[in-house]
Amino acid sequence: MADEGAAGVLAGHMVRATRLLRQLLPSVDVAWEVADARAPRASRAPGLARLCGDKPRVVILAKRDLAESEVTTAWLARLRRDTPAVALALSGGDPDLAPLWEATAEALRRSGRRAPDSWRAMALGMPNTGKSTLLNRVSGGRHAAVGAVPGVTRGQQWIRLPSGGRVCDLPGVLPPRLGLWPVAWRLWAVGAIGPGQVDAERAAEALLEWIAQRSPRTLEARYGLESESPPYLGRVAAARGWLRAGGVPDTSRAATGLLADWRRGLLGCVSLEEPGEEVAGGSGGVAT
Ligand SMILES: Nc1nc2c(ncn2[C@@H]2O[C@H](COP(=O)(O)OP(=O)(O)O)[C@@H](O)[C@H]2O)c(=O)[nH]1
Ligand SMILES: [Mg+2]
Numbered sequence: 001m002a003d004e005g006a007a008g009v010l011a012g013h014m015v016r017a018t019r020l021l022r023q024l025l026p027s028v029d030v031a032w033e034v035a036d037a038r039a040p041r042a043s044r045a046p047g048l049a050r051l052c053g054d055k056p057r058v059v060i061l062a063k064r065d066l067a068e069s070e071v072t073t074a075w076l077a078r079l080r081r082d083t084p085a086v087a088l089a090l091s092g093g094d095p096d097l098a099p100l101w102e103a104t105a106e107a108l109r110r111s112g113r114r115a116p117d118s119w120r121a122m123a124l125g126m127p128n129t130g131k132s133t134l135l136n137r138v139s140g141g142r143h144a145a146v147g148a149v150p151g152v153t154r155g156q157q158w159i160r161l162p163s164g165g166r167v168c169d170l171p172g173v174l175p176p177r178l179g180l181w182p183v184a185w186r187l188w189a190v191g192a193i194g195p196g197q198v199d200a201e202r203a204a205e206a207l208l209e210w211i212a213q214r215s216p217r218t219l220e221a222r223y224g225l226e227s228e229s230p231p232y233l234g235r236v237a238a239a240r241g242w243l244r245a246g247g248v249p250d251t252s253r254a255a256t257g258l259l260a261d262w263r264r265g266l267l268g269c270v271s272l273e274e275p276g277e278e279v280a281g282g283s284g285g286v287a288t
Pocket of ligand 1: 089171
């Protein structure tokens with residue numbers, strides 16, 4: 001099946017990427033850990049802490065423009081207890097990168113390592129978190145390939161940054177975790193895992209239930225769902241005219257359509273995790 005094939009390619013790519021990462025990491029002074037601002041817990045790569053050891057780290061919450069700003073602020077406060085952290089909107093306009101230079105200098109300072117003008121950084125994180133976009137932004141050019149297909153970047157060189165320092169033009173891709181459902185559906189929603197790695201209809205339903213809690217009017221406006229109770233996906237299919245023969249709602253098509261709407265921002269800016277909720281424990285509130 002196509003989905004299984006895609007998952008296989010991804011796994012092979014992940015193995016190669018992790019091997020390369022291990023080779024490169026020793027020459028890196030600071031790790032830029034890229035996660036999705038909408039899911040700062042689920043989208044932080046679980047293996048990264050072990051890979052990096054005591055190397056200075058900066059957590060970068062990309063796609064800040066797609067998350068709820070108060071929730072992102074709360075996340076930054078939480079993350080900064082452990083490590084310097086910034087939230088960035090990387091696509092469109094000219095992002096303000098000053099907080100990233102400051103956080104990088106702070107991470108190096110805290111570790112007592114080399115002078116900030118000689119540092120070498122590397123972007124690391126799960127697929128689709130914004131690593132390539134970040135590299136394009138910090139280098140002021142299109143050095144890094146951006147796309148939904150992991151592994152489009154080849155070779156490796158250090159890009160000199162206008163702010164001083166250098167960054168590896170090759171982002172380190174780390175495998176997402178798939179085990180826990182509250183994590184898996186969020187990773188599906190932020191695009192870190194593909195449809196072949198998760199039950200997309202179940203994930204779509206979880207996303208709908210989450211949005212229904214946080215921003216019910218969005219679902220009303222887009223799909224005509226007014227104060228209804230779950231499950232929602234069949235009603236989304238019916239509302240959008242996604243039907244199988246005999247007028248049966250096509251929930252598979254609805255899952256794909258919902259994801260497309262969500263990725264285009266048509267369902268608004270919705271954070272998928274709050275710092276207070278312990279999703280990993282399995283009691284993460286609604287839609288878990
Ligand atoms: N809205 C928004 N989209 C972003 C941002 N950063 C990256 N993206 C988009 O997210 C997708 C994945 O980004 P990419 O840099 O290729 O992720 P990578 O797989 O980690 O290298 C692309 O479609 C980017 O345009 C951001 O800060 N805001
Ligand atoms: Mg990339």
